[in-house]
Amino acid sequence: MFTGIIEELGAVEGLEPRGTGARLRVRCAGVLADAAEGASIAVNGVCLTAVDLRTDGFAADLAPETLKRTNLGDLRHGSRVNLERPVRVGGRLDGHVVQGHVDATGSLVSLAALGDGNWWLRVRVPADVERYLVFKGSVAIDGISLTIAALNGGLLEAAIIPHTYENTSLGTHRPGCRVNIECDILAKYVEKLIGAGREKRGLTMEQLQSMDIQAGR
Known part of the structure; x- marks a missing residue:
């Protein structure tokens, strides 16, 4: 991890x-x-x-x-x-949980200087990945833990502070280049649980109907 x-x-x-x-x-x-x-x-x-x-x-x-x-x-x-390197047991978790299992690649749209040392990143993400992204949620882009500042129509936006810009590969990227995207694993677990819950409710209804028939005997 x-x-x-x-x-x-x-x-x-x-x-x-x-x-x-x-x-x-x-x-x-x-x-x-x-x-x-x-x-x-x-x-x-x-x-x-x-x-x-x-x-x-x-x-x-x-x-x-x-x-x-x-x-x-x-x-x-x-x-x-x-x-x-992987986090050590008992070590600090300063970013968010990143598995190192990339979901897909996105396309860098722009990385614009804001004039105060900060930058604004915009990345186009695939539709099957966007559903796991939420405003103010976490996402890993090329392994960098970022907070989603805006999300609209498949366009992910994030603020990049000077330290991140200076100590990662973001400054070497150009518009159109591919970047790795890993969604927060918690979003995937939630989707799985909701899906399982829906299936369970459907089966439960069938079981109730069956119990009703048996009770009428």
Whole structure:
């Protein structure tokens, strides 16, 4: 589990095709301080298994599903990526619960300077993802925990403070580029529970009718 608080900006050293997948190589240092072979590291919000660890970087294998559902396949040599280690048991949860399981990609519409060091982000999101987003709710964009400031017609908007802009990959993005989106897991659980409740009520009605018939015997 992650929190959406980016620890380090890494740089892509390469993305090598391997069969139907690929191997991503990232140059970094901070997130490897206590990492071991096979450790989990979130790259742009995608939970990956780190292999071939070195003092200045690591590699990770990307499955076809990862390439299809995320923007990792768009990375090139030198691309900046957001890195985060999993939260430790008993550690602080400064952002929100991020699983590292990206739901879909959105399209960056604009990132506009507000003149006071702050920025305004606008991202076009798919309809099947929008239903899990709510005003003032949480969302992870490229692994960054953000608060939704506005949501209208498939357009998600969020305020970006100077620290976030300076310490994440957002400043390297251009309009039209794809960004990874992970919705708050709580919204999915609520939908599942509501759906199960509806099914249960339908079955309960049938059971009541059956009980009525039996009572009349």
